[in-house]
Amino acid sequence: MERSNYNLIDLLKYICAILVVAVHVNPLKDLSEWANFVVINIFGRVAVPFFFVCAGYFIANNLKKRGDVYIKDYMISLMKTYIIWSIIYLPFGILWVQSNLDIPIILYPIALIYAFFNVGTFYHLWYVPALVFSVLVTFFYTKKFSLRSLFIWSLILYTIGAAETYNAYLDPALQSIVASYMGIFFTTRNGLFYGMIFVVIGFIAAQDNWLTRFKKNGLAFFICFSMLIFEAFRMYNTDGYDFNFLFMLVPLSYFMFQWARAVNYHRDCRKLRDLGSLYYFTHVMFIELIPMGLGLIHQKQLFDSGLFRFVSVMLCTHGLSMLITMIRKFIKHRQLSTQ
Template identity: 35%
Template sequence: MVIRKNYPMLDIIRYVAAVSVILIHCGKLVDNELVHFFLKSTFARLAVPLFLISTSYFLKKGMNTHPEYGKNYFFKQGKQYLFWSLIYLPYGIHYLYAMNLSPVLYPIGLLVGLLYIGTCYHLWYFPALFSSIFLTNFIKKRRNYLFLLAISGGLFLVGASETYSSFLENTFLQTYYTSLHNFVLTTRNGLFYSFIYVVLGYLIADFEQSKFFKTRVNLKLFLSLVLFSLECIVIFNNQGADKNFSLSSPFVVTFLFISLLQSNTLKNSNFFLLRQYSRYLFFLHPLFLEVIKWFIGYYGIQVNGLSLFFSTFFLTTLFSAVILYKEIMTVPIKKSLFLWSKNKLSALSLKVQKRVRSIE
C-alpha cells in the first residue's frame, strides 16, 4: 500500500468537480444562453480532466514506490467498474431498445458499451482511463516524455475537431472530420481525450520537484485561466458538435492540480468523507437523475435544468450518507474525538507543568 499524504484542498475541489459532473448531465440549466454556457460548458468541463490528471498522478506515484501497485489498482478499479456496469445494465439495454436495434445485436451493443462508451453515459470515463493508462505505460517503456507529450497533444488536437467543427464547415477538413466521427462515434475517448491528461499526471508525478512545477505556479494558473476564458468566448460564438474539448484546458488543469498539491490551506484538516462523497456522487447520480425524469415525465411534466440538478444532488447525497453511515458514525468520528481529546489533554498537561514550574 502507498501511504497517501493528506491533500485537503484537492479533496474539496474534487468534490466540487463531482458536483459539476451532475450539473453537466442536467440539460439546459437556465434560459440565458451565456449563463448556461458558463455554468455547463466552461468550468464544469474541467471536472473530468481534473479527475484524470489526479488519478494518473497518484497511480504513477504508487507505481514508482511499489512495482505491483499498478496491477492492484487495475484489479480494484476493474472490479468497481464491472459492478457499476451491472448496476446500470438496464439503462444500457433500454438505450439499445430506444435505438430500435435488433435484440440479436444487443450482446454486441453491450460489449461496445462495456469496452468503449459505458453502459451508462457517465461510465465512459473508465474505458477511456484504462486505455489511456495502458497506452501511456506502453509508450513510456519505449520513448521519453517529450514523445508522449507530442503524440498525446497531437491526438488531442484531432479530438478537438469535435468542439471546433463549426470552423471546418465548407472546408476540405470537414470530410475527414465526418468520417472520423462516424467511425469513433465520439472523440471523447481514451485515444483523443483522456490520453493527454494521463500523460500530464505521470509527468507531474515524476518531475513535481522540477523548477517549472515549483515556481510561480499561481501566476501560470492565472494566465492559463485567462487563455481559457478567451477560448470559451470563441467557442460560445462558434459552437460545434460538442464542447468536451478546450485547447487550453490541459494547461489550466495542470497548474490547478499542482497548486492544490502545494497548498498549505487547511493542511491540518482531513476531508476523508468528502473524498468518499465525491466517489458516490459520481457513480450514483444518473440513477436518481433518470428516476426523477421518468417519475415526473409519467405525469406529463418535464423537469430540467437547476431543478433537476438540485433534486438529483439532494437525493444522491442523502443516499450516499446512508451508504457511508457506518464510516461517518464510527471510524472518522472516533478517530477525531480521540485525537481531539489527546491534543486537549496534552495541552492541559503542558499548561499544568508550566504553572508548577512558575510557582517553584
C-alpha cells in the first residue's frame, strides 16, 4: 500500500489527540452543557478506539513483514516510552493518591505499582498498559485459535465492561456488583474489557478477506456515526459512570479506519501524527500546572472558563511538543554526524 493511503489516518490521529485534550478539559461546559456533551461524549469518544485500531492494524502488518521478532521490538519501544512518562507523572500520581485515597503512606508504593500495571501513574496513561495487554493477548491467542473467535470473546468482554456506562439499565443486584468493582478497580476501561476488541478490529482490518474488500466504508462510517449520536443521546442524563462504552464505537471504529485507509490523501501528515502522540502524553501536566501557576498570581478563576482551559492547555501542550520534537531532531543529527 502506498504511503499516501496512510496520510488521512495520520491526520485523523492528530485530530483525535486534540479531541482527547477536549475530553479532559470540558471546553464548552460553562457555555452549553449540550454542546459540551456533543464534543466530549460523541466526537471525543471516537478517539481512543481509533488509536487502538490503528495500533492493531500496523502491528499486524509488521508481523507479516518481520515475523514474531517484531512484537518483542515493539513492546520494548512501547515500554521505554511508558516508563519515561510514568516517571514524569509520578509526582502528579502521588498528589492524586494523597487527595483521593485514604491509605497510609506505607502503602503508596503498592498503590503506584498497581497503577503502573493497570491504570497508569496518572489517569491518561491507562492507554499504554491496556494496549500492551490487548496486543499480547491477541498475538498469543491467534497462535492457536482464530481471530474470529477472539473477536467474539472480546465483544462479550466489552459488553460486560459496558456495565459502567449502562449502569442505569441494570437491576439493583448488578448495580451493586458494578459499584463494588468500581470501588476497587475504578473503571472497566482497560485492556481486558475495552482495548482488546479494538486491537482485534485492527488485526481484522489487516487481513485480506471479504470484509476488508467492502467498498462502501464511507457510507457505513456515516451510518455508524449517526447511530452513535442516537446512542449517546439515548444515554444522556442516565445514571452511568461515564460514556466510554458506547456499542456503536465497535463497528464505527472499523469503518472509520477502512474509509481513511482507502482515501488517497496526498499531504504527508507524519509530523502531525508524531505531534499528536506528544499531545496525548504531555497535555495532562498542563491541566494540573496551569491552575497552580494562575493561583500564584491570584488569577486561578480564569481556569474556570472552559475555552480558556482548552486554549491555554493546547498552547502549552503544542509548545512543549514542538520543543521535544526539536530536541529529538538535534540528538538524531548529532548522532548521525558522529558516525
